[in-house]
Amino acid sequence: MSNRRGNGESSIYFSESDGKWHGWVTVGTKPDGRPDRRHRMAATEAEVREKVKALEKQRAAGKVRKAGRPPTVEQWMDTFLNTVCARKVEDGSMAPRTLDDYRSKAQLYIVPGIGKHRIDRLAAEHLDKLYLDLLRRPLASSTVLKVHRIISRALKVAMQREIISRNVATLLDAPSAEEIEIEPLTRDEARAVLVEAEQRRNGSRWSVALAMGLRQGEALGLRWTYLDLDEGVMKVWWQLQRLKWRHGCEDPHACGEKHHRKACRKNCTAHKSYKRGCPKPCPKDCTGHEKACPERKDGGLVFRAPKGRNKRTAPIPPPLIPLLKAQRTAQKRERLAAADVWEDHDLVFAQPNGRPIDPRRDWEEWQDILKAAGLEAKRVHDGRHTAGTLLTENGVGLRVVMELLGHSQLRVTQRYTHVGSPLAEDAAVKMGAALWG
Known part of the structure; x- marks a missing residue:
């Protein structure tokens, strides 16, 4: 007995060779254009x-993997990570x-925890166990929440591309993250910082920070082109960031064998127990050596445009304008002194040779100022x-504070x-x- 159909329709028939009933369903087309039956x-x-x-029914609902x-x-x-996000x-x-x-x-967390599961067989219970294990380490609840969001986004893309039929990360409540308590300076402490910073080179950098x-990246990436000191307007359109280096060679493993033994970092998961760097031969899953690649790319200090509401135009407080004018005058003197050594990046705050200030050095300067101010x-x-x-305490509305600071959500400003x-x-x-008079 058979019930064969053409034109891509389903077919059902009995096979005498194995004594079984068989059914075939066309659910779409394969990458090469042939029917996917x-x-x-x-x-x-x-x-x-x-x-x-x-x-x-799965075909009609678009849920066939x-x-x-x-x-x-x-x-x-x-x-x-290396295709979609890249x-x-x-x-x-x-x-x-x-x-x-x-x-x-x-x-660090996703691959060791659930990496061996087939993506279509991943269950909500697997994620619950992963998050429980991470919280018991213990890790900050905010870190566990970030892990959940990364998994959820990865599964969402997999579902969009019909690799899986559902995103199991949506079947459980996201881990809750505790709100981190902010620790701002008081009004008196902020003024003490400004008094100490005023005596230093690039001292107005901290006036800009507090006013x-x-x-940090926005202050270090600030350029004179985007400052209008006559109108008192600042365009926060660029930021300085330190990015991780990437291999530029065709074979990172061979490159590691040749160049990277002394550059081993603790994030090389293959040999954390080696205190003196890579063993020989360098393991294939060693990932901490991009910095030593002779053809490295995409790393170091770079200028990037902020995303979304972070790119903004803000008015400059009037007392800050003369400080920035004084900064411009002082920098012109440094430029003349540096002569041919000067590298012009149009930066408001730069090294004596015009090059960008390393964020690490900027942090050290901040700590030194706080210590000198007795804080x-x-x-x-x-x-x-x-x-x-300070803006909130002086009666500035939350929506205005949100706009001035470039927050994407009012929830962040409400802190x-x-x-x-x-x-x-x-x-x-x-x-x-x-109530009481």
């Missing part, structure tokens, strides 16, 4: 018809440092938090509304007067 088999006609109907063996999570993460970096829709963060978390709330060590980013807090702020204290006084 899937086979189902059962002992009875009724059973095989049910299987054929189920496959046709592509032909071929699905990759493991490890294999798909390699494709996702393309986004090239077209500017993803920051290079974001991709570096993705790669780091994939290498404008620029990120505890703080992050460079706390200067930005100080600007946001500056402290309960103990002067505005909250004034509100408490007014409430007391309303």
